[in-house]
Amino acid sequence: MEDLTNVERAVELLQKLGLKEYEAKCFVALTQLPSGTAKHISEISEVPRTRVYDAVRVLETQGLVEIQHANPQRFRAVSIDEAAQTLRSEYESRTESLRETLQGVEAATVDDEVDVSHEVWALSGSAAIATRTTQLVDEAESEVVLIVGHESALTDDLVERLESAQDRGVSVVVGTVSESLHEDVRAVLPGAEAFVSELEWLRSTAADDATEITRLLLVDRTTILVSTTHSGGATGEQSEQAVFGRGFENGLVTIVRRLMSTGLFPVDDPYADPAADGGSSDAS
Known part of the structure; x- marks a missing residue:
């Protein structure tokens, strides 16, 4: 077009x-x-x-x-x-x-209970994903770990929410996939723990790989959101998709949490200690 x-x-x-x-x-x-x-x-x-x-x-x-x-x-x-x-x-x-109108709509009831510890949901669109990201940061009670894969993910609104999280005592750790993004983070979030990720697979290096990880968010070690951006078509139009899940026993959360404890942080970073994963009670 x-x-x-x-x-x-x-x-x-x-x-x-x-x-x-x-x-x-x-x-x-x-x-x-x-x-x-x-x-x-x-x-x-x-x-x-x-x-x-x-x-x-x-x-x-x-x-x-x-x-x-x-x-x-x-x-x-x-x-x-x-x-x-x-x-x-x-x-x-x-x-x-x-x-306000939607909040006044009466909830419907269905006989379909779902175990939230096994839920994985998909979300599309950069605006919707950015909104969900800030919402999850606002919900944080103890810790936010955010990996920024692309500069577009580090919006002014997200920076404000991360600063607010710090103000209420939440630990904020921000990783990046490059030194240049690392410097950007240190400039806008001087109070946050910042590092450059050591996980090579976070970086898109293949010439024919049009997909890159935009952001990876872990909140209170129980909620995860991962988004990717894909460039395709004759015009190179970009589209962003995300998956997220909740619950300490959620498979997606468990996998990402373990990845974070085995290479996401620098080796001398205190967050790299697997013991910080809550005692590994989620084995299997």
Whole structure:
């Protein structure tokens, strides 16, 4: 698929934020003009002139467009920064309303109990995986061990959550797969224990291997999340997937915990001691 132009991409993003197609096209057209009439907007946006008026009225009610009542009427978009803030506030308001509404939905009951110690779940999409990562960090009570495989995983939001975890007394240990990432971690999280991993398989070295480990998270030694990013297709588009599990006896958690005690940390690191694994009560 050919890359979208900035105009097409802007229209697409505005639609994802709740605007209809004609509204999005008219707004983008107005950002290209100091001000304009319906005729100007129609010529630039290719929106039928009779539909421009309806679209602009909606944009005005949303605080995105100003109207000059002249003859003919003239319109202009608010500044880009103001528009972004207005849309952000509206989006946050809607998501908060959604959260409160969903919390009020009555839970259904089914006769299907599952042993959580054997659950392994899959999750797709970078945004969803980043959200789950920060959620798990927020739940930590004693220890967070995070291995950063790609710089994209070390977001500002995650750094803030890790700092908050430290403030409440949680031990935060951050490993990286390279020296450059190690320096980045030390710069943004000076209070965390940081190291460069000694596990070679964390690094993608094969020329034909388009998959790399993005992050590996272990929380309180009972919850694990591993995510990978795969580059494929003619455009090299990237997609991220993750698996996670909970429970001290969960097989996935057990495997990763044991890997961490046999090569993940530097040999002189106190976390490398297998005895720190809780007495190896999960044997088998």
